[in-house]
Amino acid sequence: MQSKVKAARPQLLRMSHIEKTFRGDVVALRNLNLAVNQGDFLSLLGPSGCGKSTALRLIAGLITPTSGSIDWQGGKGDNDLGVVFQEPTLMPWAKVKDNVWLPFRLRGKSYGSVKDDVMQALRLVGLEEFQNAYPRELSGGMKMRVSIARALVTRPRLILMDEPFAALDEITRHKLNKDLLALREAIGCTVIFVTHSVFESVFLSDRIVVMAARPGRIIGEVNVDAPYPRADSFRTSPDYAASAAEASKMLTRAMEDAA
Amino acid sequence: MTVQDIEQPVVDTEEEQRARQKQITKIARWTLPSLVLLVVIGGWQAYVTLAEVPHYILPSPWLIAKTLVTDWDVLWPALVVTGRLTSIALILAVLGGLAIAIAFTQSKWIELAMFPYAVILQVTPVVAVAPLLQIYVDSAFLAALLCAWIVAFFPILSNTTIGLKSADHNLQDLFKIYGASKWQTLRYLAAPSALPFFLGGLKIAGGLALIGSVVAEFVIGRAGTGLGLASTLLEASYRFNFGRLYASLILISVMGVAIFGLMSLISHLCLFRWHESALKRED
Ligand SMILES: Nc1ncnc2c1ncn2[C@@H]1O[C@H](COP(=O)(O)OP(=O)(O)OP(=O)(O)O)[C@@H](O)[C@H]1O
Ligand SMILES: [Mg+2]
Numbered sequence: 001m002q003s004k005v006k007a008a009r010p011q012l013l014r015m016s017h018i019e020k021t022f023r024g025d026v027v028a029l030r031n032l033n034l035a036v037n038q039g040d041f042l043s044l045l046g047p048s049g050c051g052k053s054t055a056l057r058l059i060a061g062l063i064t065p066t067s068g069s070i071d072w073q074g075g076k077g078d079n080d081l082g083v084v085f086q087e088p089t090l091m092p093w094a095k096v097k098d099n100v101w102l103p104f105r106l107r108g109k110s111y112g113s114v115k116d117d118v119m120q121a122l123r124l125v126g127l128e129e130f131q132n133a134y135p136r137e138l139s140g141g142m143k144m145r146v147s148i149a150r151a152l153v154t155r156p157r158l159i160l161m162d163e164p165f166a167a168l169d170e171i172t173r174h175k176l177n178k179d180l181l182a183l184r185e186a187i188g189c190t191v192i193f194v195t196h197s198v199f200e201s202v203f204l205s206d207r208i209v210v211m212a213a214r215p216g217r218i219i220g221e222v223n224v225d226a227p228y229p230r231a232d233s234f235r236t237s238p239d240y241a242a243s244a245a246e247a248s249k250m251l252t253r254a255m256e257d258a259a
Numbered sequence: 260m261t262v263q264d265i266e267q268p269v270v271d272t273e274e275e276q277r278a279r280q281k282q283i284t285k286i287a288r289w290t291l292p293s294l295v296l297l298v299v300i301g302g303w304q305a306y307v308t309l310a311e312v313p314h315y316i317l318p319s320p321w322l323i324a325k326t327l328v329t330d331w332d333v334l335w336p337a338l339v340v341t342g343r344l345t346s347i348a349l350i351l352a353v354l355g356g357l358a359i360a361i362a363f364t365q366s367k368w369i370e371l372a373m374f375p376y377a378v379i380l381q382v383t384p385v386v387a388v389a390p391l392l393q394i395y396v397d398s399a400f401l402a403a404l405l406c407a408w409i410v411a412f413f414p415i416l417s418n419t420t421i422g423l424k425s426a427d428h429n430l431q432d433l434f435k436i437y438g439a440s441k442w443q444t445l446r447y448l449a450a451p452s453a454l455p456f457f458l459g460g461l462k463i464a465g466g467l468a469l470i471g472s473v474v475a476e477f478v479i480g481r482a483g484t485g486l487g488l489a490s491t492l493l494e495a496s497y498r499f500n501f502g503r504l505y506a507s508l509i510l511i512s513v514m515g516v517a518i519f520g521l522m523s524l525i526s527h528l529c530l531f532r533w534h535e536s537a538l539k540r541e542d
Contacts (some may be wrong), residue, residue, distance in 0.1 A: 060436050083436055089429040093451040093533045105447070106437040134533045 009037035011073050012158060012190050013059070018068035020054055020216075028054040030215035032068070036190060038157070041181075043201035043208045044194045045247060047255055051216025052194040056083075056160045059192070078107065082151030082159040082189075086166055088143035090135040090150075097122065097131040100150045114153075121153040122146075124183055141172040148180070152187055162194045177203055178232065185229055198251060202243045203235060210247065212254035219254050222247045315499040323509065326502035333491065333503070338510055341472055341487035344400075345518070348407030349468040353461065355408065356415025363416075364423040364449065365441070381413040385471060389478035403479050407471030414463040422456025423449045455534050458526040465518040473511065488514070 018032040029051040036042055044052045057063045058070060060083060072080070082103075090099045098105075100121055104114040111118070122128045125145035135143055144164060151159050165173045177200060184191060195201050201208045208222040224243045226234055234240055300320045306312070307319040314322055327334065359377070363370035389406045396402040426448050434444050476489035486494075492507035530536060 057432075060432070062432055062435060078438065081436055083433060085429045085433075087429060089427060089433065091430065091448070091451065093454070102433075102447075103437050106434065106439045106443055136533060136535070 009039050012036050012038045012040075013070060013072045015055075015058070015070050016068055018055075018058065018070070019066045020051070020058065020063070021066045027215035029058075029065075030217045032216070032218060034209065034218065036158070036192065038190055039188065040207055041184065041191045041193065041205040043205040044192065044211060045196075045198065045201045045208050045251060046211030046216075047213050047251070048196070049216075050211040050213035050254070052211060053162055054216065056162050056192065056194060059158075060160060077157075079154045080157045082154065082156040084144075084147050084151045084159065084161040084164045086163045088135070088140070088147040090143055090146055092135050094134075095131065096127065096133050096135070096138070096146050099135070099146055100153050102150060103154045117153055117155075121149040124152070124186060125149045125179070141168055141176060144168065144176065145179075148183070152183065152189065155187060156189060158190045158192065160192050163196065164193075165200070166196065173200070174232075180204065181228060181230060198244055198247045199235075202240055202247060203230065208243075208247050210250040210254055212257045219257065220250045222250060315501050318501045318505055322502045323505045326506045327509070330503050330506060333486075334488075334506060334510060337486050337488045337491045337507065338514070340485045341469075341476065341489065341511070342514065344403060344407060344472045344475070344487065345468045345514070348404055348411055348471060349465060349518075351404070351408050352411035352415055352464050352468060356412040356460070356464070357419055357457070359412075360416050360419035360423060360453075361445070363420050365445075370420075377413065377416055380409055385410050385474050386478065389474055393479050399479050403472070403475035406475040406479070407468050410471035410474075411464040411468035414460040414467065415457065416460075418456040418460030418463075419453050422453025425456065426452040455530060455536060458522075458529060462519065462522045462526065465522045466515060469511070469515050469518060 013036050015032055015034045018029055019027075020029040021027050032051075032055065034055075044055060046052055054063070058065055060081060061076075091102070094102075097118055098111075100118045101111055101114065104117070105111070119128060119131070122131055125148055127142060127145050127149065130138065130142065135146070138146065147164070151161075165176050168176065180191075181204065191205075193201070193204060195204075202222075202224055206224050206228075208224065209218055210220050210222065211217065212219045222243060224239075226237070226239050226243075303317075304320050307317055318326075359373070363374065385406055388409065389402075392402040392405050393399065396405060423445075430448055431444075434448055439447070472487070473489040476487045477493060480490060488507045488511050492504050492511070495501070495503040495507060
């Protein structure tokens with residue numbers, strides 16, 4: 001039933017027949033076709049080197065495909081994208097609130113005019129009281145929260161996340177997974193989330209796109225139909241186990257294909 | 260993250276010992292060099308007095324101290340002259356170094372074309388260049404200034420150039436994604452990233468500006484700069500006035516230390532809030 005709802009979602013962007021070749025002979029992506037719908041929480045799951053980051057960089061417009069096209073529904077506006085990297089990537093010389101202000105600042109908006117948005121983003125990630133702290137005064141998990149606040153402060157249509165929690169300890173990671181879902185409920189954006197972890201992808205996403213390496217390509221998709229919001233108890237449910245088993249199997253095939 | 264109340268303060272002997280060690284090191288940082296200074300001065304004074312060394316070979320510390328006071332009317336204006344030359348050269352070195360560094364990072368072509376010449380300017384000993392400057396530059400003051408500037412600007416240029424390029428790659432990507440203009444990227448990303456590098460260059464440049472000024476005074480002489488500390492020192496040596504010679508030398512050193520202290524202070528004030536180098540480590 002969920003899947004039908006999903007099918008009815010309007011499309012946000014489509015990547016068609018994407019090829020990306022680096023320096024003449026490294027084929028990072030081969031014939032990649034992917035449609036992302038509004039409201040998707042889509043995970044890209046795959047072994048190292050299968051082109052997950054390359055796919056995100058293509059969507060972000062940081063690199064251009066060797067061939068193929070990326071089409072945004074209704075064109076790509078200024079405010080359409082938020083990005084979270086594996087590292088928090090904060091400006092160490094700027095206070096927390098100024099880091100979150102950055103996307104607005106680069107569009108010429110004064111702090112005063114967007115203060116409410118900045119504060120609301122910080123409130124959403126639970127760091128309002130740290131607005132005047134410098135990044136070095138924060139823990140790894142808190143820095144990542146600031147990074148997330150920065151990505152969502154402009155209320156983008158799409159947020160790209162490249163293994164954002166990979167460097168964190170498991171407890172912090174679980175907490176942030178849960179908070180990320182809550183945030184997404186609150187602002188209702190689309191997320192493309194890159195991860196190495198089957199469990200993380202099952203807990204977070206409704207679509208898991210599994211990729212294989214050499215050449216980088218999509219080999220299948222797992223749908224996780226459990227409704228949001230998902231509680232911690234989801235981690236111990238049979239649905240969770242089934243989806244995890246399915247994704248694992250596909251991932252194993254991806255590794256074998258590559259070998 | 261709850262702080263648990265502890266019934267009675269527990270004394271950690273290791274921590275105690277570390278704290279004590281820190282205290283001792285802190286005291287030693289000042290007392291040890293002072294002690295060395297006292298011993299050297301005392302030994303020097305004793306040697307000159309006991310061996311009856313004539314003052315035109317080695318003046319005693321006492322004589323130098325006396326000269327500092329009696330010749331203050333000569334030394335103070337000299338200090339002002341050298342200080343002025345050094346600070347103008349340093350300021351121009353900062354402005355020039357920054358401007359050229361920014362030009363380099365804005366255009367790869369400018370950098371490719373000009374960088375080798377900046378290096379050549381730097382590696383050619385300034386003592387060898389100074390006489391030429393004197394010949395080609397009409398105003399002797401300008402010649403002296405140019406001489407000090409040439410030595411001082413390079414560390415600013417090279418450090419700032421590296422610094423401007425050192426911005427975090429992911430942050431650079433982020434700026435691109437948000438459509439930042441070249442100017443915004445320079446102002447909000449490259450410049451703050453370069454700040455610690457620039458300040459490192461500034462510390463070196465401060466000392467070099469003084470060296471450049473001293474060389475300029477030696478080579479170009481009082482005609483251009485007025486009677487600075489280095490010219491005073493040179494003149495004193497011609498007249499075997501070794502008390503004044505040493506007094507000038509000491510003032511030059513003091514000036515060097517003061518410049519270094521000032522640059523360190525500026526650096527600390529700019530960085531202490533956020534930069535790793537300014538963090539106090541716990542051990
Ligand atoms: N700028 C580049 N120049 C050359 N080769 C590149 C470049 N970027 C990526 N590659 C290559 O493209 C392939 C895919 O890289 P990519 O970083 O997208 O993989 P990934 O799935 O994100 O891996 P990981 O999980 O380790 O982050 C790799 O073989 C990589 O070496
Ligand atoms: Mg990657």
